[in-house]
Amino acid sequence: MDTLQNRFSPLYSVAVSTQWLAALGHASAIARKTTAWNALPPENSSYTAIVAALDAAARGLATSANANDADILTALSSVESALAKLDVVLG
Amino acid sequence: MTRQFCSKSTAAFALLVGLTVPLGGCAINKLRTDYASTVGSAAIDAHDGAQHFLGRVERERQETNIDLAVADPACAQIHSILRNTPDIRVNRPDIGFLCVVGDDNSNRLGYALSSIPITDDLEPTLKLLDALAAYGNGLSSIIDGKHDDAAKPLLDALDLAHAAQDALNAVVPDSPNALPSTSDARVVAAANLINFLGELLQEANDVKKLRSYVLAHPDGVQSIIEPLRRQIGSWERARKGDAGLRLIVVAAEARRTLDLRPLASAQVRRTALEKFYAQQALAHKEAQIEPALIALLDAVVAADADLRRVLKDHPNLSQSERAQVGALNRTRIIIGLGHLTALAKALRGV
Numbered sequence: 001m002d003t004l005q006n007r008f009s010p011l012y013s014v015a016v017s018t019q020w021l022a023a024l025g026h027a028s029a030i031a032r033k034t035t036a037w038n039a040l041p042p043e044n045s046s047y048t049a050i051v052a053a054l055d056a057a058a059r060g061l062a063t064s065a066n067a068n069d070a071d072i073l074t075a076l077s078s079v080e081s082a083l084a085k086l087d088v089v090l091g
Numbered sequence: 092m093t094r095q096f097c098s099k100s101t102a103a104f105a106l107l108v109g110l111t112v113p114l115g116g117c118a119i120n121k122l123r124t125d126y127a128s129t130v131g132s133a134a135i136d137a138h139d140g141a142q143h144f145l146g147r148v149e150r151e152r153q154e155t156n157i158d159l160a161v162a163d164p165a166c167a168q169i170h171s172i173l174r175n176t177p178d179i180r181v182n183r184p185d186i187g188f189l190c191v192v193g194d195d196n197s198n199r200l201g202y203a204l205s206s207i208p209i210t211d212d213l214e215p216t217l218k219l220l221d222a223l224a225a226y227g228n229g230l231s232s233i234i235d236g237k238h239d240d241a242a243k244p245l246l247d248a249l250d251l252a253h254a255a256q257d258a259l260n261a262v263v264p265d266s267p268n269a270l271p272s273t274s275d276a277r278v279v280a281a282a283n284l285i286n287f288l289g290e291l292l293q294e295a296n297d298v299k300k301l302r303s304y305v306l307a308h309p310d311g312v313q314s315i316i317e318p319l320r321r322q323i324g325s326w327e328r329a330r331k332g333d334a335g336l337r338l339i340v341v342a343a344e345a346r347r348t349l350d351l352r353p354l355a356s357a358q359v360r361r362t363a364l365e366k367f368y369a370q371q372a373l374a375h376k377e378a379q380i381e382p383a384l385i386a387l388l389d390a391v392v393a394a395d396a397d398l399r400r401v402l403k404d405h406p407n408l409s410q411s412e413r414a415q416v417g418a419l420n421r422t423r424i425i426i427g428l429g430h431l432t433a434l435a436k437a438l439r440g441v
Contacts, residue, residue, distance in 0.1 A: 001328075001331050001332075001335065002331075002378065004335065005335055005338055005375070006371070006374075006375060008338070010342050010345035010346050010349070010363075010364060011349075014180060014346065017179055017342065017346050018179055019176070021177050021179065021342055021343065022175060022176040024335050024339055025173050025175075025177060025201075025339055026175070026202065027335060028173075028333070028334075028335030029201075029202030029204065029332065030202075031328045031329060031331050031332030032204075032205075032329050032332035034212065034326070034329050037325050037328060038321075038322075
């Protein structure tokens with residue numbers, strides 16, 4: 001979430017901006033699911049993999065933030081995949 | 092022995108016969124009341140900080156609702172759907188570029204978004220905060236002496252007069268029983284001594300009350316802080332979600348403004364970009380609040396643990412605490428001797 005918010009620039013191309021804001025919208029919608037977050041059991045075997053996927057995706061995005069459009073779009077695709085995994089857990 | 096010294100009757104005698112009894116127990120009591128005071132103020136700080144934070148969470152949701160509804164009327168519903176992919180092209184429609192048009196809430200095209208106020212949802216967290224504040228106030232009121240009744244100053248004055256009389260009678264057994272004038276140097280010196288002892292006594296009383304108060308709250312603040320920490324984490328996540336949505340609004344507007352043809356004026360383009368960067372800076376700044384608040388909560392837990400540790404009969408003091416107690420003992424011995432000397436000088440002429 002922090003990477004998506006802090007690293008975005010409106011000077012990115014329309015293609016990158018669109019995908020970036022799509023990921024930010026997805027992450028924001030997930031973050032607002034207060035009831036679902038509160039209902040999460042404290043331990044679940046899937047958490048480790050999801051956290052790892054989110055961390056890797058955020059790192060990848062931070063690294064590619066100054067790269068070319070193709071690299072940024074690839075990183076954003078990883079972010080979306082990680083968010084989709086989180087979405088499944090939250091229901 | 093040290094606890095006896097902190098009690099009223101033996102304390103005066105102990106000082107009069109030569110101040111040979113150690114002041115250790117009293118100094119530890121001072122440490123205990125200091126720690127209780129720290130817990131009290133830390134709990135109240137954390138309560139105030141958390142209330143401020145929750146107020147900000149609530150306002151962020153309102154501001155998000157406003158930003159979305161104004162930017163795209165399709166978002167101006169109690170339940171709307173945020174598009175999977177926002178349409179930020181320059182020729183995008185004015186309605187429906189962020190949210191799905193109409194009342195299709197099937198989630199096929201995006202993510203469910205509720206604009207219902209979160210005031211009621213904040214209630215459990217606010218109740219926990221009330222509990223934390225009550226605990227802090229309970230400790231503070233013991234230390235501040237607010238629990239005593241209005242008669243206490245009169246009782247103190249009475250005790251003081253009796254003590255002065257007793258002291259004078261002890262040294263001059265044949266003197267008349269009538270009380271000397273309150274301005275009499277001997278009475279003043281005795282009063283100072285009794286005041287000093289009274290302070291020690293007060294600490295002993297406070298520690299007794301602190302012990303029973305803390306016993307009445309056996310889980311300490313952990314039972315309040317842990318759920319509070321989780322709930323604050325949850326609200327911080329929601330707040331970041333709102334901040335993200337607000338950023339999308341200004342980002343979409345900035346991108347579109349830059350792409351307008353013919354070009355928008357330089358001032359319009361500048362304003363659009365400045366609005367985006369201001370919003371981004373605000374989001375970054377507000378993200379600092381929650382970690383600071385968690386640190387405040389941690390401070391309450393640590394202070395509470397310290398208080399529980401030193402409230403034991405034979406606390407295991409750290410090196411710095413021993414030094415603190417030692418310094419306090421030295422100061423008190425000097426003060427006590429000073430009062431004793433003053434009393435002896437005043438009585439010499441009787």
